[in-house]
Amino acid sequence: MSIKLGILGGGVMAEAILSRLITANIYATDEILVSDPLAQRRDFLQQKYGIRATFENRSVVASDILLLAIKPQVLDLVIAEMANESLQKPSLVISILAGVPLARLEAAFPQIPVVRAMPNTPATVGAGITAIAPGKKVEASHLNLAKSIFAAVGEVVEVPETLMDAVTGLSGSGPAYVAIAIEALADGGVAAGLSRTVAMQLALATVFGTTKLLQESGLHPAELKDRVSSPGGTTIAGVIELESAGFRSALIEAVLAATRRSRELGKS
Ligand SMILES: NC(=O)c1ccc[n+]([C@@H]2O[C@H](COP(=O)([O-])OP(=O)(O)OC[C@H]3O[C@@H](n4cnc5c(N)ncnc54)[C@H](OP(=O)(O)O)[C@@H]3O)[C@@H](O)[C@H]2O)c1
Numbered sequence: 001m002s003i004k005l006g007i008l009g010g011g012v013m014a015e016a017i018l019s020r021l022i023t024a025n026i027y028a029t030d031e032i033l034v035s036d037p038l039a040q041r042r043d044f045l046q047q048k049y050g051i052r053a054t055f056e057n058r059s060v061v062a063s064d065i066l067l068l069a070i071k072p073q074v075l076d077l078v079i080a081e082m083a084n085e086s087l088q089k090p091s092l093v094i095s096i097l098a099g100v101p102l103a104r105l106e107a108a109f110p111q112i113p114v115v116r117a118m119p120n121t122p123a124t125v126g127a128g129i130t131a132i133a134p135g136k137k138v139e140a141s142h143l144n145l146a147k148s149i150f151a152a153v154g155e156v157v158e159v160p161e162t163l164m165d166a167v168t169g170l171s172g173s174g175p176a177y178v179a180i181a182i183e184a185l186a187d188g189g190v191a192a193g194l195s196r197t198v199a200m201q202l203a204l205a206t207v208f209g210t211t212k213l214l215q216e217s218g219l220h221p222a223e224l225k226d227r228v229s230s231p232g233g234t235t236i237a238g239v240i241e242l243e244s245a246g247f248r249s250a251l252i253e254a255v256l257a258a259t260r261r262s263r264e265l266g267k268s
Helices: 012-023 039-049 057-061 072-082 102-108 121-125 140-151 161-172 174-191 196-217 221-228 234-244 247-267
Strands: 005-008 032-035 052-054 065-068 092-095 114-118 128-134 154-158
Touching (some): 005 057, 012 032, 012 121, 032 057, 039 052, 057 072, 065 140, 072 102, 102 114, 121 128, 140 154, 161 174, 174 196, 174 247, 196 221, 221 234, 234 247
Parallel strands (some): 005 032, 032 052, 065 092, 092 114
16 A cells, blocks of 8 residues: 555644544545654553554655644754655655745755645644645645645644744644633632632633624624623623733733744744
């Protein structure tokens, strides 16, 4: 059986993607080959998902679609490892390496279409959002293939590569901002007398439920806020505190700061 999907690096994100591709029947277990230097990790992936695993990166590069899921710091090493090999080339390379530009990937895999993708951590529970940016040689069929892979772990949006730093600043770093907001909401509940367990349950369900409501109703967030803020009521009292603490601008500045940092790291 030929390898349809080769994954370089069998870490957290690789596992999230491959497990859901198998569940969604997008690839059969014997169509996926993963390379990882750690025998224990390879054994785990093989036993849990029934996929094939190897320590040889060259076998993985010979697959039809190559997914790069190593840490960005390892990329040069892996490229150098491949340099003198005469390999059967993949028909598409997809990279999830944060901050690694298409130009560098296209130089490493000349003549091969390359898609750059930026998933986020909720992908590990199938609720991620992945932004994908096509390289110069990418055709519609390649893009559809990349979209179908990331659709297995959540939503997919297409952006030009110039906006990948902004994506990193919003959906890439965003889970940390939301986690802080959830923790703080729970702290507020504890301060108001709730147990930690109940406060956390209320905070998590409120954030999840509000997201679901906004998504399913199509309501603008401001409209929802207006609907729950009755004159002289509790919610508007809380909103006044958020506004005077600069909650809104703090989030805007957080996204901008992370975007700038992503840009800086991409240059180094
Ligand atoms: N996690 C996220 O939320 C997220 C979001 C967006 C983008 N990304 C990107 O996704 C990539 C993977 O992230 P991750 O969180 O999945 O990291 P990770 O869990 O550390 O996965 C990387 C895997 O690559 C393996 N590896 C190291 N050297 C290798 C080599 N020479 N050849 C083959 N495999 C090698 C590592 O093995 P060892 O552990 O033995 O070194 C590890 O299993 C990164 O480039 C990151 O920027 C991640």
